[in-house]
Amino acid sequence: MTPLPFKTSELYTLGVELELQVLNSRDYNLTGGAVDLLSLLEKTPHPGDIKPEITEAMIEISTGIQRGYTGLRSELTDIREAMVREAERLNLSIAGGGAHPFQKWQDQRIFAAPRFKHIHDLYGYLAKQFTVFGQHVHIGCDSGHAAVRLIHLFSRYIPHFIALSASSPFFQGVETAFASSRLNSVSAFPLAGHMPFLADWDAFTEYFEHMRRLQVVESMKDFYWDIRPKPEYGTIEVRVCDTPLSLERAAALAEYARALARYLSEDKPLEPSADVYLVYGYNRFLACRFGLDAEVIDPYERRKRLLSEEIGYTLGLVSRYASDEAGAAALLRLRDVASLRRGDSVLLRERLAQSKSLSDVVRWAADLWMRG
Amino acid sequence: MDLSFLPRFPPPLGDVSVIALILLAGLGTGELFRRVLLLPRISGYVLAGVLLGPGTFGLLDRTMLEGAQLLVDIALGLILFELGSRLDWQWFRRNRWLLASSVTEIALSFALVWLVLALLRIPWLQAAIAAAIGAATGASVLLVVIHDQRADGLLTDRAVNLTALNNVFSVVAVTMLLAFLHLEYRPGVTILLLQPLYLLLGSTLLGYLASVALVLLARWLGKHEDLQFIALVAMVLLTVGFAKALQLSMLISLLALGVMARNRDRDRDLLPVEFGATAQVLFVVLFVITGAAVTLGELAAGAGVAVAYVLARLAGKLLGVVPFAGRSGLSARKAVLLGLTLMPMSATAVAMVEATAHYYPQFGERLAAVVLGAVLILELTAPLATQLALRAAGETHPEARWR
Numbered sequence: 001m002t003p004l005p006f007k008t009s010e011l012y013t014l015g016v017e018l019e020l021q022v023l024n025s026r027d028y029n030l031t032g033g034a035v036d037l038l039s040l041l042e043k044t045p046h047p048g049d050i051k052p053e054i055t056e057a058m059i060e061i062s063t064g065i066q067r068g069y070t071g072l073r074s075e076l077t078d079i080r081e082a083m084v085r086e087a088e089r090l091n092l093s094i095a096g097g098g099a100h101p102f103q104k105w106q107d108q109r110i111f112a113a114p115r116f117k118h119i120h121d122l123y124g125y126l127a128k129q130f131t132v133f134g135q136h137v138h139i140g141c142d143s144g145h146a147a148v149r150l151i152h153l154f155s156r157y158i159p160h161f162i163a164l165s166a167s168s169p170f171f172q173g174v175e176t177a178f179a180s181s182r183l184n185s186v187s188a189f190p191l192a193g194h195m196p197f198l199a200d201w202d203a204f205t206e207y208f209e210h211m212r213r214l215q216v217v218e219s220m221k222d223f224y225w226d227i228r229p230k231p232e233y234g235t236i237e238v239r240v241c242d243t244p245l246s247l248e249r250a251a252a253l254a255e256y257a258r259a260l261a262r263y264l265s266e267d268k269p270l271e272p273s274a275d276v277y278l279v280y281g282y283n284r285f286l287a288c289r290f291g292l293d294a295e296v297i298d299p300y301e302r303r304k305r306l307l308s309e310e311i312g313y314t315l316g317l318v319s320r321y322a323s324d325e326a327g328a329a330a331l332l333r334l335r336d337v338a339s340l341r342r343g344d345s346v347l348l349r350e351r352l353a354q355s356k357s358l359s360d361v362v363r364w365a366a367d368l369w370m371r372g
Numbered sequence: 373m374d375l376s377f378l379p380r381f382p383p384p385l386g387d388v389s390v391i392a393l394i395l396l397a398g399l400g401t402g403e404l405f406r407r408v409l410l411l412p413r414i415s416g417y418v419l420a421g422v423l424l425g426p427g428t429f430g431l432l433d434r435t436m437l438e439g440a441q442l443l444v445d446i447a448l449g450l451i452l453f454e455l456g457s458r459l460d461w462q463w464f465r466r467n468r469w470l471l472a473s474s475v476t477e478i479a480l481s482f483a484l485v486w487l488v489l490a491l492l493r494i495p496w497l498q499a500a501i502a503a504a505i506g507a508a509t510g511a512s513v514l515l516v517v518i519h520d521q522r523a524d525g526l527l528t529d530r531a532v533n534l535t536a537l538n539n540v541f542s543v544v545a546v547t548m549l550l551a552f553l554h555l556e557y558r559p560g561v562t563i564l565l566l567q568p569l570y571l572l573l574g575s576t577l578l579g580y581l582a583s584v585a586l587v588l589l590a591r592w593l594g595k596h597e598d599l600q601f602i603a604l605v606a607m608v609l610l611t612v613g614f615a616k617a618l619q620l621s622m623l624i625s626l627l628a629l630g631v632m633a634r635n636r637d638r639d640r641d642l643l644p645v646e647f648g649a650t651a652q653v654l655f656v657v658l659f660v661i662t663g664a665a666v667t668l669g670e671l672a673a674g675a676g677v678a679v680a681y682v683l684a685r686l687a688g689k690l691l692g693v694v695p696f697a698g699r700s701g702l703s704a705r706k707a708v709l710l711g712l713t714l715m716p717m718s719a720t721a722v723a724m725v726e727a728t729a730h731y732y733p734q735f736g737e738r739l740a741a742v743v744l745g746a747v748l749i750l751e752l753t754a755p756l757a758t759q760l761a762l763r764a765a766g767e768t769h770p771e772a773r774w775r
Contacts, residue, residue: 024529026458027644032767033527038703056766089701090526091463108523109770356595357640 002261004205007149007232009065009140010321012097012262014072016254017062018243019133020083020098020369028104029360030131032056033092034111038274040089044219048080049073054116055108055131057334059083059094065140065355068258068323069330074250078246084370095366096169096250097344098182098242100336101358104219105129119352122131132182133243135165137233137249144201146265147236148230151195153264154227155280158240159287159296160311164334165253166291167344170358177344179291180240183284190219192224193266197274211237225286239286245344245365246372252330259318265312266321275299292341311338387439390432391657393727394440397424398656412520412755414513417429417656421663422748432664444661447654448512448719449608449626452539455511456579456630456647458529458608459536469700470530474537477692477714481538481685482507482545492677494742497556502742504684505725509535510718512662513755516622516655517716519647522769523762527701527706531713531758534693539720542713543621547571575620579628582611586633591641596617599651600643602688623720628752663751665722671745685746689714712761716754717747 022126024031034056049062059081066072080094087094108128110120120127141147168177178184186192198204211217220228226240238257244250264270279297286294287307295305314333320326337343351361397420405416424431464471485506489499514535518528551564586607590695593599611629617623633642647655671678692710697707729736762768 024524025460025462026529030522035766036526036701036703036706086701089467091529092526106771107524107769109766112766132402177390312570355639360640 001253004144004201004208004231006141006144006229006231007200007234008142010067011140011142011265012258013140013235014061014066014068014254014258014323015138015145015233015235016072016076016250017060017136018076018250018267019058019060019135019244020095021095021097021366022057022059022087022093023100023362023366025091025093027359028093028095029359030057030100030108031092032109032349033087033090034059036090037083037087037092040086041082044082044086046079050077050079050083052111052113052116054111054113054119054127057100058105058111058133067252068166069255069327070324071128072254073326076247076251080370084128087370093363093366094369096133096165096243096245096247096331096369097168097348097362099171099179099185100131101170101348101361102173103131105131123189127173128255130186132185134182134239135241135253137238137241137242137254138230138233138259139238139258141229142234144204144229144231147200147231147234148195148198148204149266149272150261151229151236151272153198154236154238154261154314155194156270156299157260157275157314157333158226158280159283160240160256160314161238161296161309162284163290163292163294163307164256164311164337164343165244165249166288167242167245167310167348169345170352172363173358178289179343180282180288182289183240186224189224193226195223195225195228195275197272197277204255227314228298238342242344245347245368247369248330248333248372249344252334255323255327255330256315256318256334259321259327260314262321262365263318269317270300273299291345292338292343300347308338308341311335323325375659387436390436390439391443393424393431394421394660395631395653397421398660402656407549407572411752412517412759414516414579414659414755415752416667417659418663418748419661420730423663423667423668424660425664425667427664427667427669430739437661438662439757440657440661443657444656444719445612445622446605446609447651447658448622448723449498449612450645450647450651450654451512451515451658452623452626453604453608453630453633454515454647455532455536455755456627456632457538457634457645459627460529461631461635463529463533467700468504469696470533473693473696473700474534476696477534477689478507478538480539480692481688482541484691485681486615488571488680489677489742492680494677497549497552497738499727499744501546501553501739502681504542504545504549505721505743506542506681506717506746507545508539508717508720509714510750511535511539511714511720512655512658513716513718513751514713517755517762519760521759521762522771523767524769525711525767526702527710527765527769528762530710534714536709538714539623542629542720543604543623544572546723546728547621550728550731553735562655571621575615575624575626578611578618578620578625579616579630580632582607582629583627583636585610586629587637587642590637590643591639591664595641595643597643597646601645601648604645617678622723645674659751662719662722665726666744666748666751669746670712671748675676675742677742678749681742681746685717686711686715698770706765709761710737715757717750721747 022033051060063075168182171181283296292308398417401420402413402416405411423559589603616626694707
């Protein structure tokens with residue numbers, strides 16, 4: 001067996017990837033502008049990385065390795081400034097949000113790159129339906145073993161991140177009744193879900209090799225898990241968040257993930273438990289469907305709890321691990337969001353009730369992203 | 373025996389049957405073009421018009437064409453409204469190089485055509501008017517191809533925006549040049565300035581008033597696509613009617629209606645126009661009638677001039693957009709494709725020739741000989757060029773090729 005090397009990272013370092021919507025400035029539908037936008041951005045100096053995604057109306061930004069909230073937020077802001085400047089030359093708008101409210105998936109064009117073409121060939125229409133927009137948070141781990149353990153512990157908190165980021169109540173022009181409809185598009189893929197309950201990095205390596213020999217996967221990229229280890233970065237990657245409507249919220253979510261990871265690793269309040277995965281799928285659904293109003297099942301206490309209260313409580317526990325003062329303030333704001341139960345999906349619904357136009361909702365969201 | 377209940381022979385064909393004839397001929401030729409020649413249907417519609425028209429086989433005569441004018445007005449009205457509603461001033465403000473490419477594209481296509489026609493010994497005023505007409509891109513061809521291919525993207529948006537501006541230039545320039553012509557017949561300098569001013573301001577005001585009415589009407593109706601379409605057709609016709617009655621520019625009024633309806637509509641009461649099957653009927657009529665204005669004889673007589681005209685115009689469009697491509701955020705390859713999408717010449721060019729002929733019959737006839745040959749060449753080639761350019765830019769809908 002060839003061992004899968006896990007690059008050692010500085011503990012609790014951070015990195016964020018955000019998939020963003022590329023919109024026309026006419027009716028704020030998605031438009032295939034990523035190609036032209038990327039070619040302009042290649043010629044402009046900017047921090048981080050800006051890359052294509054599966055369809056031409058998507059664009060992904062990612063930060064470098066950051067130690068804390070302030071650095072992360074300022075890098076994200078710099079990337080945004082560069083992107084907005086070039087987008088405006090092309091008359092494009094950019095917005096967050098887990099799904100575009102009224103795009104039709106069949107109108108999307110696959111970005112011309114071998115990897116995306118392969119995905120389209122393999123998955124057919126699922127590839128175009130995958131035009132949804134998520135935030136991924138990387139957290140640095142010092143060993144593969146620590147990463148596997150952290151993933152099991154973190155899995156219990158997945159509903160927090162779903163509910164706090166949920167921003168896709170509308171999909172294909174329809175009110176879905178979900179706070180986050182995006183994860184339903186992810187669930188369609190055969191390798192979606194969670195990592196199996198494996199004891200340590202050796203067990204994980206064995207599992208991965210086995211899956212590779214069986215030709216189910218070729219690389220780690222083929223697992224569409226909610227949280228997966230990223231051995232080449234030395235991180236765990238949390239992938240359940242919708243891209244929030246504002247950059248500030250995206251940075252705050254990353255700060256929460258980082259503080260929670262540190263709390264779970266250093267205070268050791270919990271031990272990994274297979275029970276987490278018994279309730280995992282159902283809790284995940286509840287958080288998607290009801291957002292901050294959900295009542296989820298606590299697998300350790302074995303009882304139902306109001307998600308908004310649980311989030312407030314946990315944020316209180318982890319706040320001393322905030323990376324800096326601004327980070328602590330961001331966690332406090334997140335606590336308000338939870339206690340008021342006013343996540344992005346609620347704001348989007350309110351906006352629609354006011355304007356009665358999904359196009360106007362997107363215009364508002366784009367404004368929030370580009371200038372918020 | 374009293375047979376007076378029987379019709380005369382041959383029975384007089386009413387307007388209704390003429391429209392049926394137009395539709396069937398267009399439909400048949402259009403499908404033949406697509407299936408056999410693999411060319412866009414639009415070219416087929418136009419050729420049907422050329423063949424049926426008074427200049428060729430003469431199945432359609434002048435009075436019959438006038439009977440179909442109502443449908444042509446609605447079709448052209450919808451197209452110009454849409455063109456206006458897609459014009460985005462903000463973009464030109466944010467991206468000055470885009471404005472620069474618009475100005476050079478207009479200036480060069482105008483200047484090069486004028487120069488070439490002058491070199492071919494066409495009198496300067498005639499050459500200038502022909503060149504001014506040619507500065508405009510045929511909005512009907514461009515927008516129908518865009519809808520047909522469900523094209524969407526940056527090249528599409530640029531083509532539409534540049535087209536809106538070059539159409540406005542064309543109307544204003546032709547009007548001013550016609551004032552010169554007027555001067556030759558009847559001296560007086562005021563008309564040179566006052567008429568274009570009246571035309572611009574009056575048409576804009578008319579469009580403005582119509583846009584206020586349209587937005588109010590849409591708000592009252594609510595978000596019902598079919599009801600709003602009725603309201604739109606009504607406002608378009610009202611605008612056309614008033615523009616004709618007040619001797620204003622139909623083109624500028626409708627563009628203004630589109631631009632201002634969109635900008636005034638802060639609450640998004642106005643739904644985007646979907647050209648459904650009904651509008652397709654109107655477009656077939658529009659293209660057939662456009663073709664009917666052209667005669668093969670004209671082309672045969674002035675083929676050389678027409679070809680020179682087309683080439684000079686294309687050179688102007690390309691030289692206008694390519695140099696500023698990089699600075700305005702477009703690759704050189706896409707800039708060439710953009711130049712190709714600006715090639716079409718269509719209904720509005722024909723309308724301008726006919727309007728000139730109406731006021732100055734002799735002059736109009738000579739102008740027609742120069743311009744309409746070029747229109748014919750471009751009706752047969754430019755739809756394909758536009759379609760291929762949009763496809764090469766990757767902006768057509770993935771399923772559009774099966775249409």
